[in-house]
Amino acid sequence: MKNQLLSLVICMLVNTSFFYSLAQSNQDNLLRIGTKDSIYSEILTENRQIWVQVPESAKIATNHPKTYPVVYILDGRVHFLSICAVLNQLAPDTVPEMIVVGIENSENRTRDLTPTKVKEARGSSDWVQDSGGGEKFTDFIAKELIPYIDKKYPTTSHKTLIGHSFAGLLVVNTVLNHPELFANYIAIDPSLWWDNEVLNSKLAERLSDKKYKGKSLFLSMANPLPPDTEKDLNVLVKDTTFRTEGLRATYNFTKIASETKSSTLQFSYKYYENENHGTVPLISIYDGMYSLFPWYKMNSRFVDVLRNPGADAEAVKKAFNERYKLLSKHLGYTIYPEEDLLNNLGYMFMSNDPKKSFLFFTMLIESYPKNANGYDSMSDYYISQEDIKNAIKYVEIAYKISGDNYHKEKLSNLKKK
Incomplete structure (x- = not known):
């Protein structure tokens, strides 16, 4: 419990410092609406x-x-x-x-x-x-x-x-x-x-x-x-x-x-x-x-499926499809699941429910195929499954999209294993 509390406090301090720095560097923008x-x-x-x-x-x-x-x-x-x-x-x-x-x-x-x-x-x-x-x-x-x-x-x-x-x-x-x-x-x-x-x-x-x-x-x-x-x-x-x-x-x-x-x-x-x-x-x-916008908020049924450890990946996928189909119907255009939401859920389930983790990262790539983030996250999934071949495959795609040194170095390290 002590370690959890310490982690929470550190997280709050880090975020506070980040947003304070952001405010300092963008003072003019903060005042412009x-x-x-x-x-x-x-x-x-x-x-x-x-x-x-x-x-x-x-x-x-x-x-x-x-x-x-x-x-x-x-x-x-x-x-x-x-x-x-x-x-x-x-x-x-x-x-x-x-x-x-x-x-x-x-x-x-x-x-x-x-x-x-x-x-x-x-x-x-x-x-x-x-x-x-x-x-x-x-x-x-x-x-x-x-x-x-x-x-x-x-x-x-x-x-x-x-x-x-x-x-x-x-x-x-x-x-x-x-x-x-x-x-x-x-x-x-x-x-x-x-x-x-x-x-x-x-x-x-x-x-x-x-x-x-x-x-x-x-x-x-x-x-x-x-x-x-x-x-x-x-x-x-x-x-x-x-x-x-x-x-x-x-x-x-x-x-x-x-x-x-x-x-x-x-x-x-x-x-x-x-x-x-x-x-x-x-x-x-x-x-x-x-x-x-009462229909826009996440309803309890949707949240319950995410929280229910007994719900399989197909049940979760169905819940997501129903929610975003409803949003799209009300708003009159296609609504995609939020990128951060899919990414965070993928990592959250990585250790205790790999099938759900794989589902969220797959949805992330399907929804945002031109973003490097989904492929990088999928590579982490395969690393957790000790599947280095597929991990390399997805990092290569991420690096091709981003050109970042981070992905270049990650790819190099994976090829050494």
Whole structure:
């Protein structure tokens, strides 16, 4: 036990030193998130600013083209860093790595994000004179921005749209009227009070349409009252004053969406009693992203097969095939088992279950045939089996790919045996 504990401590110290050195040598890179880009819109007849973050793994050479799902977030100047931070925390174990596209909406926000034109809202007419441009702005996203991003960046067809407040209103309008544009939607404390709750009108009838099949919406609600007052949602929705207008409208949407049994939309929502309209975005983004990909996490059946010493290599292979077939189906493109996962499992089983070890290294080579790593690991497997002939064979392949002195020296040493 002492030796195990010592090894663990040493491992932690080594990793800490490594990451500290990495931080020291890449200080500038650590502070840089995303790049600024722009696109001229013929639909809007104006230039639009965007921010784009591509996962670091895109820079790593691999056998398969590195392509990623895309998250589009409205009010990009405000929320771009938040979604990048959430993905940094959750990917790639809980959600897939994704490209982030932040869309600027600081100017003409009411125009771009409201789905209908109104003469007056909340006692004033001046600020809503240009309202109702939401459909036009959606056209810009669908017909100009998405094609531009797909052409310039390594994207897949799987897309998510996120918006807060008026932007959340546009998200709900998009999922109701243009569900084909995105697979997932996150509406953060959306302004569903707009135009006398126009989006709640005939909502149950709309949701019965089968075009929402395979689409997911996560919606959040914040507490509109001061923190030292009422928090109970059931009490708040009975309040008829102006202060709870937004909450009541959003609650009406959640009630209808939840109770429409014929709906094919995968809908979930959460009320944050301790968050207000301004503080709710970050936690909503985290919870929303977490909830939208339940099928991505390793389920207990998959893990149990790996842990079960009685499960043979064929059972393990079947579990892997089922998992990655499921991921590929949901995301719409082929997903391969992670290289490090296969490699680590191969070494883990090398001493006590050689058949499983051989399986994982075989899968590693099949998934990443142009990488030297799998062939080098397979040579170690054959060394453990005292099969020097095959060990040499696989090191030769690894050396041919990498040209590294490590493989050259390893090959030389093996030939001396």
